[in-house]
Amino acid sequence: xxxxxxxxxPLQKLTKDKxxxxxxxxxxxxxxxxxxxxxxxxxxxLCDEKGGLRRFINIYVNEEDIRxxxxxxxxxxxxxxxxxxxxxxxxxx
Amino acid sequence: xxxxxxxxxxxxxxxxxxxxxxxxxxxxxxxxxxxIGAGGLGSPCALYLASAGIGRIGIVDSDAVExxxxxxxxxxxxxxxxxxxxESAKERLCAINTDIEIIPYKLRLTSENILDIIKEYNIxxxxxxxxxxxxxxxxxxxxxKKPLSHGGIFRFDGxxxxxxxxxxxxxxxxxxxxxxxxxxxxxxxxxxLGAVAGVIGTIQANEVLKYILGVGNLLAGKLLVFxxxxxxxxxxxxxxxxxxxICSENPTITKLIxxxxxxxxRRKESNEA
Numbered sequence: 001x002x003x004x005x006x007x008x009x010p011l012q013k014l015t016k017d018k019x020x021x022x023x024x025x026x027x028x029x030x031x032x033x034x035x036x037x038x039x040x041x042x043x044x045x046l047c048d049e050k051g052g053l054r055r056f057i058n059i060y061v062n063e064e065d066i067r068x069x070x071x072x073x074x075x076x077x078x079x080x081x082x083x084x085x086x087x088x089x090x091x092x093x
Numbered sequence: 094x095x096x097x098x099x100x101x102x103x104x105x106x107x108x109x110x111x112x113x114x115x116x117x118x119x120x121x122x123x124x125x126x127x128x129i130g131a132g133g134l135g136s137p138c139a140l141y142l143a144s145a146g147i148g149r150i151g152i153v154d155s156d157a158v159e160x161x162x163x164x165x166x167x168x169x170x171x172x173x174x175x176x177x178x179x180e181s182a183k184e185r186l187c188a189i190n191t192d193i194e195i196i197p198y199k200l201r202l203t204s205e206n207i208l209d210i211i212k213e214y215n216i217x218x219x220x221x222x223x224x225x226x227x228x229x230x231x232x233x234x235x236x237x238k239k240p241l242s243h244g245g246i247f248r249f250d251g252x253x254x255x256x257x258x259x260x261x262x263x264x265x266x267x268x269x270x271x272x273x274x275x276x277x278x279x280x281x282x283x284x285x286l287g288a289v290a291g292v293i294g295t296i297q298a299n300e301v302l303k304y305i306l307g308v309g310n311l312l313a314g315k316l317l318v319f320x321x322x323x324x325x326x327x328x329x330x331x332x333x334x335x336x337x338x339i340c341s342e343n344p345t346i347t348k349l350i351x352x353x354x355x356x357x358x359r360r361k362e363s364n365e366a
Binding site for chain 2: 010083
């Protein structure tokens, strides 16, 4: 099952500047593993040492934050769009 | 409050809007808005709010204008290089609208001064450039129950959310903690296109105007995500987090935090807001 994943600017170095990539996964855990296989290094940007999602990056399935769904066990279905959205701070300087 | 003839003329194009009218204009003239940061986001936001006749605008910034600011910080001009940003901001805004009051605050916000400053205002606009300030502003607005328009930019990405404390999600419901130093590139390393700041800063001005006028739907409980490269706007849902460290029923954060001391990235840069 092919899921479209939107990659935020700060992580696009890892995806060779691609803003959208495709991943094969039935849930978010598989999606992260699949991304890591294709774009080594991305998992550690998303997850901490214990494997939990970092507290300044969110993952959305369509419009919903997986923290309010079933975290990394959130199921994916064909046509779902996954967005990775980090906190960004720029503004004044 | 009766609008003068020159005010009716100046604001005529918004007074004729069915949702504004003379009453709406009076609300704007009575409103007090604090803008944090006279930079990429604060500039467009302040220009539109001043032009719309927000009666009192406070502007917080500790920096002086630098030549490399002018590419996106459209409040300031070449002649202002070296001047405090709040000074050139005040001069520019007063030149546009003689009808309003501009209060400059040339300082860095800290846990010591922020509550005193924001208490004078109806709504706060965060256009700051660093995580310590953003979390300080969120927390202070939650404690003081002040509405907050949050905007952030990074390269070609922009984000905006409006926070109504006690009603909609706060910034910590969205991102519970700031990233540790070093994990996120600084603005100087990252670069920014001026127009991206213009888009997000203008959205923040629009949120403030809607809040004061009481019209439309705010970006409350919704994060707006803008990408400049494909000109896309998307919204994701941001529910209130029942485990939010600050705005839930059992908060773990009960006083303001100055994150600066942890933030080596900031220390390496100039020590300015």
